[in-house]
Amino acid sequence: MRVSVSALLQDARRRGYAVPGFNTLNVETAWGIVRAAEKLDIPILLMTAYDCLDHLGMETAYGALEVLARQSATPVALHLDHGRNLEEVALALKLGYDSVMIDYSFLPYEENLARTAEAVRMAHAFHTPIEAEIGHVPGGENTPEEEDESALAYTDPKVAADFVEKTGVDFLAVSIGTVHGDYKSKPRLRIDLLKEIARAVPLPLVLHGGSSTPWEQMEEAVQNGVAKINVGTEIMRAFLQGMREVPTDCLDLRKPLLAGREKIEDVVRAKAENFRTLRHAKGWRPDRA
Numbered sequence: 182m183r184v185s186v187s188a189l190l191q192d193a194r195r196r197g198y199a200v201p202g203f204n205t206l207n208v209e210t211a212w213g214i215v216r217a218a219e220k221l222d223i224p225i226l227l228m229t230a231y232d233c234l235d236h237l238g239m240e241t242a243y244g245a246l247e248v249l250a251r252q253s254a255t256p257v258a259l260h261l262d263h264g265r266n267l268e269e270v271a272l273a274l275k276l277g278y279d280s281v282m283i284d285y286s287f288l289p290y291e292e293n294l295a296r297t298a299e300a301v302r303m304a305h306a307f308h309t310p311i312e313a314e315i316g317h318v319p320g321g322e323n324t325p326e327e328e329d330e331s332a333l334a335y336t337d338p339k340v341a342a343d344f345v346e347k348t349g350v351d352f353l354a355v356s357i358g359t360v361h362g363d364y365k366s367k368p369r370l371r372i373d374l375l376k377e378i379a380r381a382v383p384l385p386l387v388l389h390g391g392s393s394t395p396w397e398q399m400e401e402a403v404q405n406g407v408a409k410i411n412v413g414t415e416i417m418r419a420f421l422q423g424m425r426e427v428p429t430d431c432l433d434l435r436k437p438l439l440a441g442r443e444k445i446e447d448v449v450r451a452k453a454e455n456f457r458t459l460r461h462a463k464g465w466r467p468d469r470a
């Protein structure tokens with residue numbers, strides 16, 4: 182069943198768990214995620230980002246995800262991750278995504294503010310909630326140049342409050358030490374900073390770069406305002422690992438695709454435990470929130 186992202190994330194922030202937002206690349210990755218979520222009976226977000234858009238195109242991606250979400254026994258919402266410009270956001274709104282992200286976090290503050298505010302006006306005209314980012318989580322491929330961990334810019338709580346007030350965003354992605362993809366050095370999340378941001382911003386907070394971040398740090402983050410965590414790299418790695426376990430002379434393409442799909446289930450289960458989704462949102466339905 183499709184659900185409202187606002188109802189879901191507000192419940193998560195209030196009750197100290199996070200909803201995993203999983204990146205998808207094709208039907209099989211999305212399918213594996215939904216099947217795992219159904220087994221666990223937890224709500225999830227299925228996301229499409231630039232890599233999926235470049236691979237399938239937004240209309241194809243949306244069409245496939247929409248059927249899976251609608252037919253799912255557990256709550257599933259569809260989210261456009263890292264919208265690169267207003268055109269992309271507009272198409273997602275028109276197609277019917279349940280929430281969208283616009284990401285201008287790599288731009289100077291005033292520019293991020295102005296362009297985000299415009300995207301918010303668009304999204305709200307469709308009654309769709311929107312996420313934006315303040316501070317900068319490095320390694321997202323939508324930035325103009327390739328980045329390493331040195332491009333990390335921590336979120337300033339005062340700036341975050343100003344950004345929320347002036348743009349009207351519904352969910353705020355913050356930068357407290359995570360990076361996209363794999364880490365080069367061991368991450369140490371700034372939970373102290375997160376607590377300050379959560380005091381200044383009452384909205385559901387979002388953490389990008391949920392793959393390979395230490396268990397205890399994630400658990401502390403979800404108890405301090407983080408209501409949505411994006412996971413991409415670990416999904417893709419598990420899928421590839423499953424595919425590689427099928428002998429290379431196998432000519433039945435379904436076999437590696439199914440093996441990849443099955444491997445994804447372990448990632449979904451681990452994140453549901455780590456983000457306290459399983460503990461607090463098992464059996465969650467919008468009318469029971």
Ligand SMILES: [Zn+2]
Binds near residue numbers: 318321361390
């Ligand atoms: Zn991201």
